[in-house]
Amino acid sequence: MTDNATPHDSAAAPVDAPPAPFAPPAAPPAAPPAAPPAAPPAEGAGENPWAAPGEGFVPFLAPPSPEELAARRTRRRKAALRWSAAALICVLAGTGAAVAVTTPDRTDIPGLATRTDGRYTFPALVLPPLPSGQAAPVENKSRHAADLRHLLLPAPKEAGGSLTPVVFPTPTPTPTPSATATASGSPSGSPSGSPAPTASSTASGSPTASPSGAAPAAGVPAADWVPCDAMAAEQKEPVVLRSLLLRNVCRAATVREWTASDGTRSQIRLLRFGSSVEAWDVFAELRADGAPKDLPGLRPASVQGWDSVRGVDIATRESPVITGQGRTTGYLAYLSAGDIIGVVTMTNARGVEGPAFRQVVTLQSDLLA
Template sequence: MTDHATPPPPAPQDLPVPDALAAAEAAPAGPEAPAGPEAPVGAEAQPAPEAPLDPAVLAEQEARRTRRRKAAVRWSCAALVFALAGTGTALAVTAPERTDLPGLATASDGRYTFAPLTLPPLPAGKNAPDGRGTSLHHADLRHLLLPAPKEAGGSLTPPVFPAPTPAPTASGSPTASPAPTPSASAAAPSATPAPGSEVAPWVPCDALADEQQDAVKTRVLLLEDACRAATVREWTASDGTRTQIRLLRFSSSKESWDAFADLRGKGRPKAAADTKSTPRDDWDTLDGVSLTTVESTAAGTKGTPTARVAYLSASDLLAVVTMTNPTGVPIAPFRQVVTLQSDLLA
């Protein structure tokens, strides 16, 4: 039997020492592991101290920060100035009336400036017209006339009406003046009141006939329809246009309508020898007021008619508005006057 030789056991110095193994495991591996006595195991690296900056660099940085602050302040002030200027401009444009701004004012079309319309008080126990053209007007007839405008010396302050007084009784003849009343005696005796007068005078009913080419026929018409009272207001505006508003009261709406229908169809005012009717499709009409307008065939230097006449019927009242001007009567003030007079009668 052959004996095999066995290798001898390792020498004791070749075996790993336990303390050395523990130190090897605790040491960091890789290229970052410090080597040598200058990098002890477990020591942290300390940052290198910064070198002090040059005073010139510090001064430049401080100057740069100062310039930035100054620039920010300047831009903030500029923005504030522009905001204030814009706000002031907006207020300057929107606060005043558009017509007061240069370049934005609308060219005047000839309309007048009137005081705010005010209806007169009614006698105790009397009601205002119902707007259907059937109820009567009980207010003082003279206070239902349109006041004179500013352009004719009129006041822009609304009138203060006195206490209502009884209406004048029917005279029985259109040529006679209405019976005097306490308030009528204080009125001006002339048929043409002073411009801006708040109280118009009483006049004979047939004063309207004197303004017609056929005065006799008009007197008969007013007598048959029993005109009870009449008043008038006249003014001449700064543009040379003469305006006359004559207001007549009848006993009923039927009698007033009969006179209105005759005058608007057959009336021939002396102010307009030849007239023609005018369309009113775009006029604002009021309930309870009927309107017919005519104009002269003769034209003035402005190319507009030299006379315009409007006939208004409102229940028991009849109004005749006549506007004349040798150079021509503009349509805007004519429509304005007629519309405002209609407002007082509606």
């Protein structure tokens, strides 16, 4: 055997083929070109699926017709008129409600009325005119020249008084007064020339002649001239008060009384003297020892918190509280204003309202200040 291969062996042995060259992956097939968008069909060339049967196609952006524009304007005008009418009705209703609530008094509106504290309704206070050449009083240093009756507080509405402001007659010049005492214990004359009440007075206590020389004008509340010692009969010790009035030469006196709808009886007396010194002497005695018979057990009452009236001194008294509502049955006040002394009395068996007493005293002080 030899090591050389035979041709048969070489021909029969397989021969390795060379590797095939690298080929890239084939690209995907291209998509077919998109078809161009179809043009919108011509008018009348098709049917609108949203149109009513029998209607042709209407372009979506077609401009409104003149009839439609006119209809829109009409609808807008009607809507504006409706809203304007609604707004006007609301304004009128609100205005009417405001007027209905604010025009009447609060106490006349149901649900808003508050319980009264007893105060009265007085007309607007008016100071009486002064005689020609006379000056107004200055605190406690001068005398009052006005008619004493016109310085009285008028009756309130609750006692049948009028709410019309008082109209006073024009004062007339009068002669100088004298200081002669009358038989009744009242000195005659007054600082303004008013004749003092004498024993010739009528049964009602009014003098036969008008102090101002003329009859009171219409609208002036009725007030009586009375003797200076008329209030002495109301005191527990009338002799003491009569002597006091004679010693200090009381010139004139007047009084006003009323009974309110709540049953409270009010009385206001004014007494005129020749000077503030004489008037103060009487005021001091009354403040210390005054004792009306109809008001037993009087005790000092506080005036703390009251509106102060310049030129007027006030001393108040009250009866003990005996009513079931905790109110006193009587109040008394003495006022001193220059040459005039005032005495305010308010009584009621069912109790007197404290605010009403304070109101009457303050308003009367305003007229004397």
